[in-house]
Amino acid sequence: MLLFSVGFLEINFVDFLDILLVSVLLFHMYKLIKGSVALKIFVGGLSIYLTYLVVKATDMELLSEILSQFIDVGVIAAFILFQQEIRKFLLIIGKSTDFKNFPLFQLFKTKSKETEIDLDIPSIIDAMKDMSGTNTGALIVISKDDALQFYAETGDYVDAKISKRLLLSIFFKNSPMHDGACLIYKNRIQAARCILPVSENPNIPATMGLRHRAGIGMTENTNCIVLIVSEETGQMSFIQGGVIDHNISAIELRGKIRNYMLDDEENNSPKS
Numbered sequence: 001m002l003l004f005s006v007g008f009l010e011i012n013f014v015d016f017l018d019i020l021l022v023s024v025l026l027f028h029m030y031k032l033i034k035g036s037v038a039l040k041i042f043v044g045g046l047s048i049y050l051t052y053l054v055v056k057a058t059d060m061e062l063l064s065e066i067l068s069q070f071i072d073v074g075v076i077a078a079f080i081l082f083q084q085e086i087r088k089f090l091l092i093i094g095k096s097t098d099f100k101n102f103p104l105f106q107l108f109k110t111k112s113k114e115t116e117i118d119l120d121i122p123s124i125i126d127a128m129k130d131m132s133g134t135n136t137g138a139l140i141v142i143s144k145d146d147a148l149q150f151y152a153e154t155g156d157y158v159d160a161k162i163s164k165r166l167l168l169s170i171f172f173k174n175s176p177m178h179d180g181a182c183l184i185y186k187n188r189i190q191a192a193r194c195i196l197p198v199s200e201n202p203n204i205p206a207t208m209g210l211r212h213r214a215g216i217g218m219t220e221n222t223n224c225i226v227l228i229v230s231e232e233t234g235q236m237s238f239i240q241g242g243v244i245d246h247n248i249s250a251i252e253l254r255g256k257i258r259n260y261m262l263d264d265e266e267n268n269s270p271k272s
């Protein structure tokens, strides 16, 4: 079905849809990588591809051959270079197509939201308050739908029921377990001493050290939340979707953890 024509170019409905979908895809890719080094690499790659199209259209065989070889390898290189962005992209798609959010499934939901929280929030908050009072550094990752196996394997398995005392002993300054992050999943402390991916966001203030950068990086890569106690200031922070809420009270912290666990879409949507 012909929609319109520009000179010799005839645009039909499928072409229009094709252009629209590519635009949406490019827009979302831009949103994902804006502010990171990946944007510069992406622009570089796009320029090479556009040059290749021009070179090919003008029948410059030698240059076209060189560029086409480069582009063939470029696809594999892109997967390696954009590993984190691809993970993020797939995570967003996975989240938006989550079957449990479909209206039909919502109809069969019988449990009230109150009973659905499967996390010992009081013990976590009590431990956070204690550590904040004694300037004990802490980095806690809470995940509700993924065991974060990849990250758990970087540390030591704990697999224990959450308790204030256990959290305090993990992060106690002289404890051999205090370094790194502690992972919580399914209401259990799964692992401690875990290494998290450090965020490459250039907009993070220079005053924030590695603990905070690792917390931000973790929430950029996975659908988890991160709680931090600063060893320097004793301040508590909450991180979700790469955005940090600094110096928050125990009450605010409790509310944010609850919102995440209840999957409150309004409070839980990843911020760009």
Ligand SMILES: Nc1ncnc2c1ncn2[C@@H]1O[C@H](COP(=O)(O)OP(=O)(O)OP(=O)(O)O)[C@@H](O)[C@H]1O
Residues within 6 Å of the ligand: 137, 138, 139, 178, 179, 180, 181, 194, 195, 196, 197, 198, 207, 208, 209, 210, 211, 212, 213, 214, 229, 230, 231, 232, 233
């Ligand atoms: N990639 C990482 N994954 C997990 N934990 C990390 C990582 N990098 C650093 N840490 C933790 O952060 C600690 C260092 O924190 P650093 O002082 O650099 O950060 P900070 O953000 O300034 O925090 P604080 O306010 O507590 O000083 C390390 O001892 C380690 O426990």
